[in-house]
Amino acid sequence: MGKFDDNERIILNVGGTRHETYKTTLKTLPGTRLALLASDSDIDSVLDQLQQVPGFIEFNARTNEYFFDRHPGVFAYVLNYYRTGKLHCPADVCGPLFEEELSFWGIDETDVEPCCWMTYRQHRDAEEALDVFELNVDNGDEDDDVGKRLGIEDVAADGNVSQWRKWQPVIWNLFEDPYSSRAARFIAFASLFFILVSITTFCLETHEAFNKIINKTEMRNSSGPDSGPQYEIETDPALTYVEGVCVFWFTIEFLVRVTFCPVKLEFVKSVLNIIDFVAILPFYLEVGLSGLSSKAAKDVLGFLRVVRFVRILRIFKLTRHFVGLRVLGHTLRASTNEFLLLIIFLALGVLIFATMIYYAERIGAKPNDPTAALHTKFKNIPIGF
Template sequence: QFIALASLLFILVSITTFCLETHEAFNKIKNTTEWINNGTELVQHCEVETDPALMYVEGVCVVWFTFEFLVRIMFCPVKFEFIKNLLNIIDFVAILPFYLEVGLSGLSSKAAKDVLGFLRVVRFVRILRIFKLTRHFVGLRVLGHTLRASINEFLLLIIFLALGVLIFATMIYYAERIGASPSDLSDSNYTKFRNIPIGFWWAVVTMTTLGYGDMCPSTWSGMLVGALCALAGVLTIAMPVPVIVNNFGMYYSLAMAKQKLPRKRKKHIPQAAQMSSPTFCKSDLNMTCNSSQIDTCLGKENKLMEHNRSACIRPGSIAPQR
């Protein structure tokens, strides 16, 4: 529990640092000069420099994540299964850019600067560390199992949505051209639906009932198409959703029931001696008897003698005849 809380704390600190790096209060504009054309021309550049305190905090978090990753991979019994795990891949991809950036920060070559620029773009991978919380929260694991079990429903939803987008984008394009001026061949002065691909964005926004308002029909025929698109979007999204909700309820019930079960401790059960083992017939003879257990021990000795006659026969031997 202590390690889980520490890991959770570092994840939250890392994500907070990632968000604060984009705030203008932690970014300073720095003017730099550079000689180009073999040192004959001086050019000034403006660069954004992040507060070093955030880099130090991120460095501490990365050190913890590196230690955690190395310990887990060191003690993992099956290394190949560890490498195939998606969360472990996210851990490695989120850790590696920091070390590359620190190693290349001291270089001044153009190739190093290009790599540093690419690594700064790849920084967004750090936000994927939020998925590491699935190791500590049951609800996130239930959500992951639900999404995995509902892949067919999601594919069905995407297919329905794609068909609706294609149909209504085509309809809105021709519906808006009805009121256009004959002299305006491109419809650029009359409507924003100048072609069908532009209508794809409007159809997606309308079918999902989001409605940004950046594109809207202006003719009565276009408004009719827009109303049909919104109704079709509600019905399209509403059909696969109950199946996904049922999967979530099933996995959530199983997770809650598993948490309520008492934990079973593994007990060591000694392996019984085999009949062919030389210690099989001598196990009872090693018992110590005190003066108060003489009768019991004598009874056990008589039973042991009978047991030796019947059971202590080596394989392939013949029992003596009486």
């Protein structure tokens, strides 16, 4: 065979769809796979190179047709890129498939036009977000999957491994992955139950039906100045006992998780684990100081009662048990720029209308009232906010 003619038309059969173009068209993107067909090399050497690449099937000398077993719909956009110099992304093809086809034809993904970039990226962004949620359904190789998810090597086939390495991933997964086994689901349900009970108890402690006012006047120092009656609010002991049971469960759960955690540093840096510790510690300190009557102890107890509001943050632990909450959290983080833009628009509207109402209210003010303080309540723009 001879060499290609510059004006020769080349027929490309991609996935059963025939495309016809010129050699000069394929030369517009040097370094790509189709540009190889338009090279000045001998056709036999070109065929030898192409036949080593998966996806190229055969060359039909009778019809001068090159057959590629690739996606025909995507190739239409690829060939159009050679013709127009603009690479667009089909809306009916997912981003990873389009990326794979571009890689095969030797085209850089950054060549995608700005108008199609979001369409091209949205599939990959969704794929990367979903990769965060590794929810494995029960199967026969469950124990092996546990080790792989935790980055721990599989148990040796000869059984020559310590009991700690054998049970650490199993126990950790019971408390960390509710979808790993039935026992993990039961523990997750128990944890969810105690979280809801703890939050309910926290709310009921503020209700007057569970609070009793006690006169502490007689407990004052008789030598001190008379400052009038002294009262304190005492919470129903039943709620304290219920909270104690919840804290006991959270303590056991926290100790087990910190003991069997494969990466202690990551555990300590986790926000949810910090919330767990901060919510548990005040209860034990309050119980330990409750029997003391010194002023310093009472001040510490007062501070601890204020810190107990951290208990309400336990509601964020629900993200461990509900995938939808985790998806919502990732969605909010991914939409940070959009939320900031929304806040800017709201602030702009508030500023404009606060300014308008300030100057509108000043109309009709009396000459002896230059600040319009007697005429309107909107004395300045910040009040209009």
